[in-house]
Amino acid sequence: MERFFALRSRHADARIYIKSAILLAWFGVSYYALVFRASTFGEGLAAAVSLGLATAGIGFNIQHDGNHGSFSKHRWVNRLAGSTMDLLGGSSYLWIQKHNLAHHTYTNIPQSDEDIEIHPLGRLAPDDPYYAFHRYQHLYLWLIYALLPAQLHFYNDFRKLWTGKISSRKFPRPRGMALANLVAWKLVFVAWAFVIPCFYHRVWVVAAFYFLTTGVMGVVLSVVFQLAHSVEEVEHPSLGEEIQSEWVRHQIQTTAEFARANRLVTWYLGGLNFQTTHHLFPKVCHIHYPRLSRIIEKVCRQHGVEYRTQPSLGSAIRSHYRFLRRLAAPPTANLPAATDEAVF
Numbered sequence: 621m622e623r624f625f626a627l628r629s630r631h632a633d634a635r636i637y638i639k640s641a642i643l644l645a646w647f648g649v650s651y652y653a654l655v656f657r658a659s660t661f662g663e664g665l666a667a668a669v670s671l672g673l674a675t676a677g678i679g680f681n682i683q684h685d686g687n688h689g690s691f692s693k694h695r696w697v698n699r700l701a702g703s704t705m706d707l708l709g710g711s712s713y714l715w716i717q718k719h720n721l722a723h724h725t726y727t728n729i730p731q732s733d734e735d736i737e738i739h740p741l742g743r744l745a746p747d748d749p750y751y752a753f754h755r756y757q758h759l760y761l762w763l764i765y766a767l768l769p770a771q772l773h774f775y776n777d778f779r780k781l782w783t784g785k786i787s788s789r790k791f792p793r794p795r796g797m798a799l800a801n802l803v804a805w806k807l808v809f810v811a812w813a814f815v816i817p818c819f820y821h822r823v824w825v826v827a828a829f830y831f832l833t834t835g836v837m838g839v840v841l842s843v844v845f846q847l848a849h850s851v852e853e854v855e856h857p858s859l860g861e862e863i864q865s866e867w868v869r870h871q872i873q874t875t876a877e878f879a880r881a882n883r884l885v886t887w888y889l890g891g892l893n894f895q896t897t898h899h900l901f902p903k904v905c906h907i908h909y910p911r912l913s914r915i916i917e918k919v920c921r922q923h924g925v926e927y928r929t930q931p932s933l934g935s936a937i938r939s940h941y942r943f944l945r946r947l948a949a950p951p952t953a954n955l956p957a958a959t960d961e962a963v964f
Contacts, residue, residue, distance in 0.1 A: 687720065691905065868900060
C-alpha cells in the first residue's frame with residue numbers, strides 16, 4: 621500500500637470533480653423539470669425518478685467521500701462536499717457520528733451498528749427479536765426501504781438529538797453553531813422540497829411526488845448498503861459475543877463486494893460496490909478502490925482469509941433476498957437457506 625500511494629494522492633483527482641459536476645447538474649435539471657416544467661403525470665413520474673436517482677448518486681459519491689474526508693486534502697472542500705448531505709435533508713454531523721464512528725467501528729454488531737437496525741419492521745441480524753410478521757420480510761422490506769428517507773427527514777435525526785444516542789451508544793449532541801447549522805439546513809431542505817413546489821402545485825401533489833422521489837432514492841441507497849452487509853456470505857457476530865478478530869479481519873468478515881468488473885455500477889455507486897476496500901481505507905477516495913481491491917484480495921489469499929465477493933449486481937441482490945428469507949424463519953426453525961430457483 622505504501623508503494624501504491626507513493627505515486628499518487630489518497631484523495632480525488634479531476635475525475636471526481638467532473639463526476640460531481642455531472643451529478644449536481646443532473647439533480648438541478650431533474651428538480652427544474654419536476655417543479656417547473658412537468659404538466660402531466662408521466663412527465664412528473666419521469667422527473668421524480670430521475671431526481672431520486674440523482675439524489676442517491678450525490679449521496680454515494682459527493683457527500684460520502686466528503687464526510688469521510690477522502691474527497692480532498694483540503695478540509696474546507698471536504699466540508700463543502702459533505703454539506704450536500706444537509707442540502708438533501710439529512711445531517712452531516714449526525715451522519716459522521718452514526719456512520720464513520722459507529723458503523724465503521726462496530727460493523728454488523730447488534731445494538732452498536734445502527735446501519736443494520738430496522739427492527740421491529742425487519743430482522744437484519746440473527747439476534748434481532750422475531751415477530752410473526754417477519755415471515756414475509758423478504759417480500760415487504762423493499763417497500764420499507766422506500767420509506768426510510770422520509771423517516772430520516774422527519775424522525776430519526778430529531779430522535780437522535782432528543783435522546784443523545786445512536787443505537788445504544790451516547791454521542792456528543794451538537795450545540796451552539798453546530799446545532800444552529802443543523803437546524804438551518806433542515807429549513808433549507810423544507811424550502812426547496814416543499815415550500816417552493818407548493819407555489820406551483822397542490823399540496824397533495826407535492827406530497828405524493830416527494831414520496832415518489834424519496835422512495836426511488838431510498839430503495840437504491842438501502843439496497844446498495846444491504847448488498848455489502850446483509851447478505852449470506854458475511855458474518856454477523858452475536859450480541860454479547862466477544863470479538864476475537866482484530867479490526868482488519870473483522871471488517872473483511874462482515875463486508876462483501878459485488879460487480880467489481882462493472883464500470884457503470886462502480887461509477888454511479890461511487891465505488892461502494894467495493895465496500896471491503898472502503899472499510900479498510902475509509903479516508904481514501906473511491907476512485908482508487910478498483911485497484912486497491914485487487915491488492916487486498918491478493919493479500920487475503922496469502923493469509924488464508926476469505927475475501928467475500930459477488931460477480932454481479934444481480935447475484936448480490938439474490939443473496940440479499942435469500943438472507944432476508946433466512947431471517948424470516950423463526951430462530952428455532954433453523955431452516956436451510958433459500959435457493960436461487962426459489963427466488964426467480
